[in-house]
Amino acid sequence: MTSRQFSKLATRVGFWCLVAVVVVISVFPFYYAVITSFKPSSELFRVELWPSQADLSNYIQVFSQSSFIKAIFNSVLIATSVVFIALLFGITASYALGRVRFRGRSTVLLVILGVSMFPQVAVLSGLFEVIRGLNLYNNPLGLILSYTIFTLPFTVWVLTTFMKQLPMELEEAAIMDGATPWVTITRVFLPLMWPAMATTGLLAFIAAWNEFLFALTFTLTDDQRTVPVAIALLSGGSAYELPWGPIMAASVIVTVPLVVLVIIFQRRIVSGLTAGAVKG
Amino acid sequence: MTSTVNDSAPTGARSPARQYRSTKVRRQRVRAAWTFLAPMLVVLALVAGWPLVRTFYFSFTDASLSDTAGAVFIGLENYLVYDSGQWYGVLADPVWWGSVWNTAYFAVVSVSLEVVFGVIVALILNAEFKGRTLVRAAVLIPWAIPTIVSAQMWAWMLNDQFGIINELLMALGIISSPIAWTADASYSMWAVIMVDVWKTTPFVALLALAALQMLPKDCYEAAEVDGIHPVRVFFKVTLPLITPALMVAVIFRLLDALRVFDVIYVLTSNSTSTMSMSIYARQQLVEFQDVGYGSAASTLLFLIIALATIAYLYLGRNRLQLGGE
Numbered sequence A: 001m002t003s004r005q006f007s008k009l010a011t012r013v014g015f016w017c018l019v020a021v022v023v024v025i026s027v028f029p030f031y032y033a034v035i036t037s038f039k040p041s042s043e044l045f046r047v048e049l050w051p052s053q054a055d056l057s058n059y060i061q062v063f064s065q066s067s068f069i070k071a072i073f074n075s076v077l078i079a080t081s082v083v084f085i086a087l088l089f090g091i092t093a094s095y096a097l098g099r100v101r102f103r104g105r106s107t108v109l110l111v112i113l114g115v116s117m118f119p120q121v122a123v124l125s126g127l128f129e130v131i132r133g134l135n136l137y138n139n140p141l142g143l144i145l146s147y148t149i150f151t152l153p154f155t156v157w158v159l160t161t162f163m164k165q166l167p168m169e170l171e172e173a174a175i176m177d178g179a180t181p182w183v184t185i186t187r188v189f190l191p192l193m194w195p196a197m198a199t200t201g202l203l204a205f206i207a208a209w210n211e212f213l214f215a216l217t218f219t220l221t222d223d224q225r226t227v228p229v230a231i232a233l234l235s236g237g238s239a240y241e242l243p244w245g246p247i248m249a250a251s252v253i254v255t256v257p258l259v260v261l262v263i264i265f266q267r268r269i270v271s272g273l274t275a276g277a278v279k280g
Numbered sequence B: 001m002t003s004t005v006n007d008s009a010p011t012g013a014r015s016p017a018r019q020y021r022s023t024k025v026r027r028q029r030v031r032a033a034w035t036f037l038a039p040m041l042v043v044l045a046l047v048a049g050w051p052l053v054r055t056f057y058f059s060f061t062d063a064s065l066s067d068t069a070g071a072v073f074i075g076l077e078n079y080l081v082y083d084s085g086q087w088y089g090v091l092a093d094p095v096w097w098g099s100v101w102n103t104a105y106f107a108v109v110s111v112s113l114e115v116v117f118g119v120i121v122a123l124i125l126n127a128e129f130k131g132r133t134l135v136r137a138a139v140l141i142p143w144a145i146p147t148i149v150s151a152q153m154w155a156w157m158l159n160d161q162f163g164i165i166n167e168l169l170m171a172l173g174i175i176s177s178p179i180a181w182t183a184d185a186s187y188s189m190w191a192v193i194m195v196d197v198w199k200t201t202p203f204v205a206l207l208a209l210a211a212l213q214m215l216p217k218d219c220y221e222a223a224e225v226d227g228i229h230p231v232r233v234f235f236k237v238t239l240p241l242i243t244p245a246l247m248v249a250v251i252f253r254l255l256d257a258l259r260v261f262d263v264i265y266v267l268t269s270n271s272t273s274t275m276s277m278s279i280y281a282r283q284q285l286v287e288f289q290d291v292g293y294g295s296a297a298s299t300l301l302f303l304i305i306a307l308a309t310i311a312y313l314y315l316g317r318n319r320l321q322l323g324g325e
Helices: A003-037 A057-064 A066-099 A105-116 A120-133 A140-165 A168-176 A181-210 A213-217 A227-233 A244-264 A266-277 B002-008 B016-058 B094-126 B132-144 B147-157 B164-171 B185-213 B218-225 B230-258 B262-268 B277-287 B291-315
Strands: B081-083 B086-088
Touching (some): A105 A140, A168 A181, A213 A227, A244 A266, B094 B132, B094 B277, B147 B262, B277 B291
16 A cells, blocks of 8 residues: 555545544434433433433323423414514515615614624513513513514524525516515515525524523413423422433423424525525 | 506606606605514514613612612612722622623633634535535534523533543543532533533534635645645635634624523523623522612623624624625
8 A cells, every 4th residue: 555545545534533523422412312311210320322221201201290291382382473473574674674775774784783682681671671561471472572682683684685685677577567565575575585484484493492591581480481491490309319311301302303303404594594694 | 567567668768757656666665664664673672672771771770670660760889889998889799700701711712612613514514425414414413402401411411420421531541530510610611611612513613614615616726736735725725715704603603602691500500600791690680689780780791792792893894794785
């Protein structure tokens, strides 16, 4: 073997080792959570890399708590409503910002960018007062309202960049035909914007599903919690030992749908994330 | 309605009637634009603008969580006040300054590591090999996992008695006795940074990958013909070309890291050795019910982030194009 061939081989081996390390580091924590969740509590504290049995007791325990099922329901309700509101307001606002030239346009864009950079805790006390004033404390509606603070700016921003890329001729034809702006949006742009809306909707869903600070602060009772708060506050019978088995089972339950979504839509997610950041 | 298109298209010069029509259309469009923006602006004013103003106001009052309406104006007392030989207020609280230091340390270290690892992962994904889609999906998994869940998963792996990390390190002979990763003050910040780097490296990697895929191919061919070592090509050609995109990723991540809350809250709760500014402010606001004092801390956090943003915009004026104009 010549030294040239050898170094080529070494590069290949090194490359595949690097790939293996990256994949293992990325996947292992989730894999370990899955095998932990299938262990009975007596086996929990024996460290093993391969599952030796499939015990469902942790899952049964998690699903027997009505508050956890309610938390899943709350999370689904909140995340879906947030996506719906963000897309509805996002598509109209992005038409205005992406297709119409008017005075104050860049100020509005700057405001949107500014809001997306807000630290959530900076509005916590003021928002608490607003939510209590509207009688929405400890109510999913309060969370739906407060989540617009981070989903709406992002949605508008990404949809505006997509909206800009559509050819001018489409709209000119609609104007010539005497279509009103609302008709132009619903009949001309909406059909073309579906891919972009699916992407931003998915990202907004993930953001709302994962949110923690507002959900922790604006809810009080177990029935009104969302999934992340329920998992963070899950505690067992004794105050000294955390119920790791049920925590891991609950974690797997709420993560599997997200991981499946991400793997199916990975191309869309990548384009959405890069459109939001690279072009912003 | 094709007739309208036909009789206006070929004339070229603008007839007065057409000009009137176009300004009318223009005005209609501008009016529609504001109508469409109105709902969004109203919602943002309700959830962002007004609450921010109220937070500023509360920071000058003695508001408590149970009674925000009866707040009394007390000037700068929440920030700094001198009373019978002692300084009080957020700015005189060593715990606050500790949280400022923790947040800055966390932000700088985790974002630096994320950029380094993110570029490495992006270079891997940019190479052509079998199974690239699968590897990209695997890399995206940490990003998809909710922060709370990833904090719990790592808390379990880092558990001092039964955690797999201690077990592995002891089996390899790197440590002789288990380490209390999340409880021991000298390790807990590193545990937090590790979890954050694990979770957000994919985001940086995706942005770096997008930049890599836009690079022109010809300068690489030229470098290969000239027999220049790939490492040299990376530092001399690739890195300078993707730096603008990396800067965008860095600013996004820094703004995120400066307001960090959930990772730290779940991994180490309110321990002062890892307390961030957001944790400090929320603890004052909710647990100690002191809305005035907590709002003062939130206001300071807001100012720090605003200053960081303005400094960035000022330094990188040319990088940020509003809406790509």
